[in-house]
Amino acid sequence: MAHVSMGEAHRRIADYLNRFADAVSYQDGASLKKLLSLSSNSSSLLSLADALAVFHDSNRLIKQSDKFSHLAEILLPLFRALHSYRIGNLVDSYQSYEKSANAFIQEFRNWDSAWALEALYVVAYEIRILAENADRELASNGKLPEKLKAAGSFLMKVFGVLAGKGAKRVGALYVTCQLFKIYFKLGTVHLCRSVIRSIETARIFDFEEFPKRDKVTYMYYTGRLEVFNENFPAADHKLSYALKHCNRQSEANIRMILKYLIPVKLSIGILPKDWFLEKYNLVEYRNVVQALKRGDLRLLRHALQEHEDRFLRSGVYLVLEKLELQVYQRLMKKIYIIQKQKDPNKAHQLKLEIIVKALKWLEMDMDLDEVECIVAILIYKNLVKGYFAHKSKVVVLSKQDPFPKLNGKPVNS
């Protein structure tokens, strides 16, 4: 931290105060937002922080001038937050910023027009980031991390302020997305439900009015929720929307969406090309796709094991596990095709023995009973058309379309 003279410190602080007050009186959202963006580590905020380390009388400075005294409740805690942030006291920086943000929201309410929306976005963002920092500090000191949870409550309040009839309401989706990020991080995903309900059913909101960027983020998170609940058609719809409207330049974000969209597509029978997986560095799905193409159960199991942690953390593990059914279908189809080449007339009758042999070749040990079990499941779920004759230990396939494709629909439950 650079040492600053008292005079210089005084100058910097007064300068900041003037800029802040001007931004408010001229309704200059673009300028205001820069002044609130603590974690950006901008040079101007850093130099202000240095000044605050030296000059300890901001209170008097603010209160003695008409120009900024009415903004004292915002400014004083904000200064404290900045100072704490600078010296690494992260818990205090969150607490102080929340105080400042609270005062800011009260003022925001009174300002007409949505001029300060960009600044509000910054505040919402900072609340989350500073809370995450604070929790990290708490945890590393053996304390219970609870600031992110508090940030969630605070942002719900902000949501409430925006959920009205005026122009400010378009900001609600951004705040919603910040809430999603918090809830996902905390694992309290069930709390998403009430905001989703507000966004999707409240009459004041028209989804199309929201900024595109926020719509994409929203669909990404709600799409992920559908994946958790294994609602594949809904997940497909939402994640595809996010992908379609996502910024083409942002490969990282595209990858994020694909990470969830791919298992969904696989579940409805749509396989991505290998070059696609390579382009977006989704190599963890490569073997899964191969297994589906080849009917290779061993490969699927291996792929799941290899990336188990990753799949579990992202919540797609169970989705991928379910693909076993389709792999079995593919395997049976291959056997059928081979048989058909040898003797087209008898191809539609598959001896269970043959399937046992094929699985043994894949190093999967199954007896006739289990094969019959699997065949019975495949038939039940309409992945195979036909029937099995228990006495003759044979599967009799329908002569027409014995292995129906999924065609964009998930496997029958």
Place this chain on the structure above:
Amino acid sequence: MERSGHFQRRNPSHSSPSSSSSTSYRQSAHSRSNRFAKSAPNSVGRRISGHQEPEAAKNEPSDPPAIAGTCPFMCPEEERAQRERLRDLAVFERLNGNPSLSSPSLAVKKFCRTITSKQVRASDVRPLPILEDTLTYLLNLLHSAKHPFEVIQDFIFDRTRSIRQDLTMQHIVNDRAIRMYQKMVKFHVISHYKLRNHSSFQDASSLHYLNLEQLTKSLTSLFDLYEGESLSLWFRHVPSSIMRSKEMCFARELLRFFRFGNYKRFLNAVAAEASCLQYCIIEPYVNEVRALALAFINNGGYKLHPYPLAHLSNLLMMKVSEVESFCNACGLETCTDEEGNKLLPMKQTTFCRPKGGFMRYGLMGLDQFEDQLLNCAAGEGE
């Protein structure tokens, strides 16, 4: 659009698990109190110390400070005196059957729903050693032949709730507390199992057992999903060390078979590997799987080849007589051929799951569990 880093899932700020004494637990989406979770690295040493005194967890700034209980009896004296006056004594607490007289060795503190930490005095709260002795005393009551099981269960259920309340108020989180929780869960599981077919079974008990899952090995939680929370979501937050534990792997394997519908592997795995306690928990799902098997077989079987019940009995691991009754319960008829073999005709259209749930059937090869259960309940065996 946000910087990509914000989409990515960072490692939780709650540090990596101290796997030694922490049991697996389920972080309920509703109450992510990390109170019973693995603690941060620099406090692990303290937790595993040989300390005899209950150890208060780090205070959460917003919570009232933890109390250090000093009550030397199973029931605080004042409460005992009051309940004697009001004749509010359970049968087990009455001295020589006298409804208005108890004693320090018989009275056990009751569960109080409305109490908060703020109102409570240290003299009303039992310290850890007393709680341990109280639990041992309570579980020994299970051996008593004098009273019907429901009465005993009821009493123990309430009094163990009070024990948990005392533990919570004192923020006791250590090996000994965890062992107590395990015993209490075991009790709940056994009584849940035993009372399942009893009309007097109270749902409150089973809900409570669900709450206890937070502190026990993961098998119990896998099949009982909290409403609204998906299993995938829960898996995200389970530490790797627990995911790889023997019990968790078994549970996941069973889950895989169950979701797939692989009745053959599911039933075989249960019969071969499930412990007594695990079986208690899995048992309701065994019949679910059997019903699935019937549905699949009935649907996919060749109309001209009715399925031999003898073979079904093998597959479903049930006695032939029970298979017949099970088929009937699922709306399916059976028939007999000229040689007297019982068969299940295929492609019947009347299949349905019985509305009132299933009867209890045995799992062939697991009859020894019936005896073990009695021992399990008192905390021995298993």
